[in-house]
Amino acid sequence: MKSVNKWIKLYFALGLNYDEILSCLAFKNHIIISKSTLRRKLKQCRLFRRKYYSDILEVALFIISELESSGRQHGYRWMHLKCLQSGYNVTRDTVYLLLQILDSEGVKSRKRRRLKRRQYHSKGPNYVWHMDSYDKLKPYGIAINGCIDGFSRNIVWLEANITNSDPKVIANYYIKAVRRKSGCPQRIRADLGTENTYVEQMQKFLRRDHADELAGDKSFLYGKSTHNQRIEWFWGLLRREMGQYYMDMFSEFSRDDSDLFCGDHLDKSLIQYCFMDLIQRDLDSLQLTWNTHTLQSKQNYGTERQRPILLYTMPELYNAEERLCRVEDNEIDICEEETVYRTILCDETIACLCEMIRRENNLQKPSYADEAKDLYKRLRRLIRFELESMDV
Known part of the structure; x- marks a missing residue:
């Protein structure tokens, strides 16, 4: 029973509808249940799409945090799915209206016609x-x-x-x-x-x-x-x-x-680090x-x-x-054995120097792009100052 509920919670969190959840349970987990049983289990787990909506202020704050980084590029369908996968129960229409308020210019810029593409055909997955x-x-x-x-x-x-x-x-x-x-x-x-x-x-x-x-x-x-x-x-x-x-x-x-940014090794390494x-x-x-x-x-x-x-x-x-x-x-x-897995995503010497500066100045690792931007500017200024002092 616990195993069934675990899978149901996972598929629900991914944003799947009832039929898709039932199909996943049957094909991937070999669990056959009826739609009425699924509804009952979702109710027991207090998982609803059209009840117990998340506080609209909390949803708005989540969208604002997304808009502060690359999330400002998302359309309302994409943003709605990210809300569901982050645990917010909200309708697509609500997300659309919030985006119109919080990012009206972005909504307008995404309203454009699409080119009609040629059709692509493949015989199946992994073909x-x-x-x-x-x-x-x-x-x-x-x-x-x-x-x-x-x-x-x-x-x-x-x-x-x-x-x-x-x-x-x-x-x-x-x-x-x-x-x-x-x-x-x-x-x-x-x-x-x-x-x-x-x-x-x-x-x-x-x-x-x-x-x-x-x-x-x-x-x-x-x-x-x-x-x-x-x-x-x-x-x-x-x-x-x-x-x-x-x-x-x-x-x-x-x-x-x-x-x-002048494009030299130091600047590229600092961007990689931050x-x-x-x-x-x-x-x-x-x-x-x-x-x-x-x-x-x-x-x-x-x-x-x-x-x-x-x-x-x-x-x-x-x-x-x-x-x-x-x-x-x-x-x-x-x-x-013939491949290379890179665990160090920056020049090792510069990474060690950045870590030392961070600890000495009590600087935190960035969680958002704006924080990374500020850290990059500060590290660049401090390191280049030290290099210029050495030259003198």
Whole structure:
């Protein structure tokens, strides 16, 4: 009984509706209950969508805290899902009205027409993974790499690091995903670049003995970025939801009249030290919200409501089949030995210096972007003052 309630609470917190919760219980947990039983259990747990709404002031304060960082890029549907996943019971209409009050300019700027895109077709989850790097923040020392499943649009990984050019680092993202899933995709699509060479070799190695039409050398495909449709589209969403916020902030640092960023090793390392954890936290939040949100485009999968995580984990509901290729643990171990996992997300010497300055001046690690901005300015001023004193 406790196990059932635990799963129900989790799926409810993710924002799933009744039918989706029942499907997850049946397919993922092998628990079959009726909708009336689900309603009763939700009532026992005091979980309601249309009762016991959260205090509107608390919701407004949460939205304000989101608007103080990259959350100002979110639309009302995205913000509503983040409210639900943060424990606030609120209607979508209420979130929309609050955003009109708290961020009227942002609401207006998001009201624009969308281009009609060409249709994309895939045979099922893990048929093709699309991987790529996002370089818009790279001039400031932040390198992002991601991978998305072509069928479901479920994000496989989304990582911020000091580099997205080291093939051993990119390969570590890949092999960690393969280990989590106990298998690899039938095919990977990527841009032509040296950073993808280790992933190419590992994918072909893991697929060498499989018997399908894409086994071996055909399991990895290079192509132009314009043809890597799924991940290129996602980078546009990442820029809207959080990337533009950091681009604007860092661009402000490098303005001629601000003199807060000159692009040298010290400045990039300080940005990495102050912002890397926050950016990774935003990426993790983006991944969770994207994977659990309802897709607006209606594909012919037999139902109108489609969420990436459900398309990915329960393809049977959408007239598709799982395409994951099982691999042995010892083969994954062999591949992982050739990868690099970077735990230090900043120059080690500069990181130690920053830690020493923080302790001496009783400075806290930042929890929000504005705090990171203030910490960056202070550390930069103190360190450059010491360096100039040494030169004299």
